[in-house]
Amino acid sequence: MNDLFSLEDKEYLDLPGGELILYRTPDLGAAYEALFESIRREVAWREEPIQLFGKRYMQPRLLAWYADEVVTYKYSGIRHDGLPWTTQLSSLRKRIESLSDTRFNSVLANLYRDHRDSMGLHADDEPELGPQPVIASLSLGEERVFRLKHRFDKTLKPVRLPLPSGTLLIMRGDTQANWRHEVPKQSKACGPRINLTFRYVHTFSA
Numbered sequence: 001m002n003d004l005f006s007l008e009d010k011e012y013l014d015l016p017g018g019e020l021i022l023y024r025t026p027d028l029g030a031a032y033e034a035l036f037e038s039i040r041r042e043v044a045w046r047e048e049p050i051q052l053f054g055k056r057y058m059q060p061r062l063l064a065w066y067a068d069e070v071v072t073y074k075y076s077g078i079r080h081d082g083l084p085w086t087t088q089l090s091s092l093r094k095r096i097e098s099l100s101d102t103r104f105n106s107v108l109a110n111l112y113r114d115h116r117d118s119m120g121l122h123a124d125d126e127p128e129l130g131p132q133p134v135i136a137s138l139s140l141g142e143e144r145v146f147r148l149k150h151r152f153d154k155t156l157k158p159v160r161l162p163l164p165s166g167t168l169l170i171m172r173g174d175t176q177a178n179w180r181h182e183v184p185k186q187s188k189a190c191g192p193r194i195n196l197t198f199r200y201v202h203t204f205s206a
């Protein structure tokens with residue numbers, strides 16, 4: 001019964017030149033609401049600046065970066081050292097690793113405080129992530145829309161993917177090479193949403 005259900009839970013979405021896998025009801029070892037509350041409470045959320053056209057702005061959401069000790073990572077033009085894994089994040093990592101059959105050594109946590117918080121159009125294509133990164137993105141809390149836009153083929157319509165609490169979206173293959181993604185702000189008021197993106201950052205020794 002359970003096995004059948006979890007098999008059916010894995011959906012391959014049709015994305016030309018990319019690979020998206022969606023788990024709508026993954027077993028995360030706890031109720032989604034309870035996870036949302038405890039991650040919200042436990043994570044060391046911070047406002048982080050972003051460098052855009054030579055100017056510094058605060059990013060429109062809160063962030064935190066957890067990683068194995070050896071990992072440092074640059075995003076938005078800024079270098080980050082990871083915080084040590086909490087028990088909770090590390091047990092979530094284990095579950096998501098076994099679901100996706102992929103190893104991760106870091107997680108970027110995003111807190112969208114309300115409908116005005118957002119993430120701009122980007123691809124997770126930093127060289128440290130390798131040529132075909134597998135990124136596992138877990139959403140908890142309020143549903144928000146995840147949008148993908150093809151980089152080159154303007155005849156392809158943007159893909160709109162609402163991500164309710166508990167959804168696990170795996171991006172892999174050439175998704176980052178061919179598509180960019182965003183979480184736009186929205187006019188309809190809503191409460192907070194947490195997104196965790198598990199990544200494997202390659203460290204090159206100098």
Ligand SMILES: O=C(O)CCC(=O)C(=O)O
Pocket residue numbers: 108110119124137139146181182183195197
């Ligand atoms: O919040 C999301 O669903 C997307 C997060 C994301 O794209 C990222 O952390 O790189």
Ligand SMILES: [Fe+2]
Pocket residue numbers: 122123124181
């Ligand atoms: Fe991203």
